[in-house]
């Protein structure tokens with residue numbers, strides 16, 4: 221029942237012809253699922269490690285290029301809209317003179333992005349949303365029957381329920397593209413078919429990945445048709461990462477995956493309380509998560525709307541670059557929690573401490589940043605898996621800040637005659653960061669050392 225996989229999968233992955241649910245399972249090589257199973261892709265654990273059923277941490281399950289992608293609105297003047305390279309002293313970006321919207325590093329990127337088609341639409345509709353731009357890119361990517369099949373096979377196969385904002389989006393999209401020549405696309409003739417567009421928008425809503433840079437900041441969005449077959453869990457055993465060429469990598473992050481267990485990634489931020497995660501999963505992905513964390517009756521994670529509005533206010537200040545005001549809001553959350561520990565869930569404290577650390581880095585107040593980053597760690601360790609990219613970056617941030625503070629103290633010690641020696645505070649965090657980087661951040665164009673180097677916080 222299993223057919224061989226395309227080259228982007230490693231050989232131990234096989235694809236079943238049953239496409240009903242499209243879940244990936246860990247497979248021990250003995251207990252082959254029957255054809256009535258919903259299993260779509262199976263991980264042959266026994267091929268990877270003799271005698272064991274669980275793949276090792278860091279095992280690469282698949283690597284894939286995006287079928288279509290677009291740069292995020294906030295990043296469009298900072299990175300090339302096709303190759304996603306960052307603007308730097310050695311690399312200039314030119315803004316398209318016609319639409320004044322898109323930026324490219326070269327004519328090759330301008331042409332490869334098929335910008336001329338989009339340019340016409342952007343000139344008339346500069347307020348376009350990311351999902352509309354991604355939809356147009358999706359149209360442009362459909363050049364063969366196979367390309368069309370890949371998109372049409374994405375979940376859901378049929379329109380599921382009335383989603384008013386997606387219906388509106390379908391209507392807006394018709395207007396966006398009505399004057400464009402989309403004859404190069406095999407689905408171009410459907411550019412104003414509202415029902416078809418509504419279904420495609422549902423697929424885009426459920427299957428789009430945020431493309432992140434090394435620091436896990438979102439720089440774009442894309443469709444990756446194979447990776448999007450992974451289901452979600454709030455206790456995931458796999459994670460996705462990106463390289464600088466927008467390739468996605470799915471790697472194992474739990475060394476205790478049993479045969480028959482689904483292989484999962486997370487669709488929403490894990491540093492959030494259960495009702496909020498569930499709400500997001502329901503709204504965007506239309507399912508109720510039944511993972512151990514969501515169904516736990518032991519550690520209930522309740523919402524606190526008062527704290528949430530304070531965090532939201534802080535976030536608004538941050539967006540407007542009013543960092544000190546944002547810091548005041550986050551600090552109020554921290555002090556409320558310290559004065560009444562049971563008032564709201566620890567997760568909110570984790571969010572506030574983490575935000576304080578990042579805000580103080582931006583303000584150049586590194587001692588405070590270090591203090592909050594270290595204080596946030598036990599909470600991040602509780603809600604993120606042990607081998608998780610964001611956790612690795614947090615350890616790295618502590619290490620870099622620690623190293624900077626040590627350096628400053630040594631400098632003071634050299635210039636003053638009396639000073640105490642500074643303990644080596646940074647190495648403990650480097651030691652924690654390194655296993656995560658060496659197992660997860662290992663892309664074709666990267667060694668973990670490159671990533672560590674690129675992630676240096678510049679002081």
Ligand SMILES: C[S@@+](CC[C@H](N)C(=O)[O-])C[C@H]1O[C@@H](n2cnc3c(N)ncnc32)[C@H](O)[C@@H]1O
Nearest residue numbers: 240241242375426427448449450451452505507
């Ligand atoms: C990106 S797709 C994942 C692959 C999909 N299951 C398929 O077979 O094509 C997202 C959709 O999968 C389903 N899904 C993902 N994780 C799930 C879970 N933990 N429980 C139930 N449904 C899930 C939901 O319908 C969701 O909208």
